[in-house]
Amino acid sequence: MKLLKKFLLLLLAIVAIAFYFNYPRLNILAGYSAKNTASSVFVANRTLAFTDSTDNNFSPIHLTTDKINSTEKSASGSAFGLLTRKAVYREGLGCVLVSDDFDTSKSFPIPNRSQGDLITPYPYGNGPQKDTIFANIDYDILNTSVESMFNNVNKTRAVVVIYKDQIIAEKYDTGFNKDSKILGWSMTKSITGTLFGILQCQGKLNVFDKAPISEWQNDDRKNITIHNLLQMNSGLEWDEDYNTISDVTKMLFLEKDMTKTQIDKPFVGKPNETWNYSSGTTNLLSGILRQQFDSHQEYLDFWYKALIDRIGMNSMIVEADMSGNYVGSSYAWATPRDWAKFGLLYLHNGNWNGDHLFDKDWVDYATTPTPTSDGWYGAQIWLNAGSRYPDAPKNMLSFNGYQGQNVFILPDQDMVIVRMGLTKNADINVFLKTVISSIKH
Structure with missing residues (x-):
């Protein structure tokens, strides 16, 4: 016993x-x-x-x-x-x-939203687009390429291909359609970065100013600029590993205020010399955006009024953390068509059907390769300058997210390609190559 x-x-x-x-x-x-x-x-x-x-x-x-x-x-x-x-x-x-002590009865301010335009044809509204057949598009090649993305290996949920502002191919997996919201994961970072571009072009902010973080003012971190943060090149410590207990998983699933997680990190490198991909940095940028406004309501409204609803991405919702701050690194949901609109905004250098959100100078800035990123990264935007996709143009830029969320912007082809899925198993390079080859010269 x-x-x-x-x-x-x-x-x-x-x-x-x-x-x-x-x-x-x-x-x-x-x-x-x-x-x-x-x-x-x-x-x-x-x-x-x-x-x-x-x-x-x-x-x-x-x-x-x-x-x-x-x-x-x-x-x-x-x-x-x-x-x-x-x-x-x-x-x-x-x-x-x-968390267990979160007061679910507490009221939070919520963003004011504008109604979508259901009359104007897509993409400048949400109405039916005018059917257009392009003589220089080989639709057999295009449709075969799109079809190849939908199988048990690729696990694609949506593909939208836009050429000269017209949807020329569109397909959805079972259970999804043009009105289905899909999480963009880290494509949200490009939303956050773009808001800085809008403020910069409005003359309300200078990205080359020192980052306004009070905790850094008594050490060498005071020299970190907003520019360094936008380029993920601050030199601060961060572990972006989704398969372990890391900085990013602790932030997303344990923190009450995600805008503060990166603040306490020490240097492991030098600003402008140590590129390190960090969701904590983007949420810190969300916190810096909050500082630009007198009230939390203004901060919440700005994301929609200045960008999201302004270009008719009315399906989009950016989720907030327990403190009510937008999780600018990871949590924007929208239909594939609305994600495509965001790509078109960059394709047209910030001009949305005559409405200038930002100018080409911002696009040039945001697509300048970050030092030590091997030509892969700009300011919260992925680049192909380092030939990550060897069969795609080097001036292609993209918004990319976990599990294979992508918006590709191809200036030379006047094209935006959206692919959203559940895995990164798909051979995106071959897909891009084939779609591009459908344009006959």
Whole structure:
């Protein structure tokens, strides 16, 4: 009997130790599941069953158990029944993963939105586009290329190809259509960066000024500029690894105010000499945007009034953290057609059907390769100057996100190509090459 008791105590101790050391992993596992489930159901209007069988159906997220409370618009994710996290929906702010002490009854300011134009043909409105057949497009090559993206390996959800402001190819996976909101993940970073371009062109901000972070004023970090942050070239420490407990996973699934996560990081390099991709940096930029306005309401409204609704991306919603700050690194949802509009804005150098949001000087700045990025990165925008896609033009730029979210802007071809999926398995280089080859010269 004594041996049995000792064995049980030993077993209990082993379980307790294992739980202690794996608690952070369980916390993030359950947190991802709860947040993704809530946003999929309450922002994108998918069912729980569909979400579990697709969005959450990858290792190790598929090991969680998800539940929905439709009355309070919340979702929970449970990791093996040992730890449960909760995410709630807030009107206008999307879904947020909450801590146990979060007051769900507390009211938050929400952004004021404008109504979409349902009359003007797409892309400058949301009405039906005028059918146009281009004699110089080989539609057989184009459609075959688009079709090839939709299989069990590529796991593509949507493709939209725009040529000379006209949709020339468009296809959706089962369960999706032109009105389906899809998470852009890190394509959101390009939204955040563009807002700085708009303020710069309005003369309200200079990106070459020192970053207004009070915590940096007594050490060498005071020399970091907004420009350094936009280029991910501040020299600050950051670990962007989604497969482990890292800076980015702790920020997205544990922090109440994501705009502050990068602030406490020390130097591991030098500004303008140490490119390091960092979602923490982009959320810090979201916090700097907040400083440009007297009230939180003005900050919330600015993203939509100055950019999102201004170019008719009316489906888009940018989700906020527990403190009410936009998660500018990762959490913008929109239809593929609206993501394409964002690409067209850059294709036309900031001119949206006569409305000048920013000028070509900003595009030139944003697409200048960051030092030490091997020609891959500009200011919150990916570049092809380093031939990341060897069969695509070197002046191509793109907005890219986790799991294969892409908006490609090809100035020479007068084309925008959107591909949204669940994996990066697709050979995007071949896809781009084939689509480009459909244009006959």
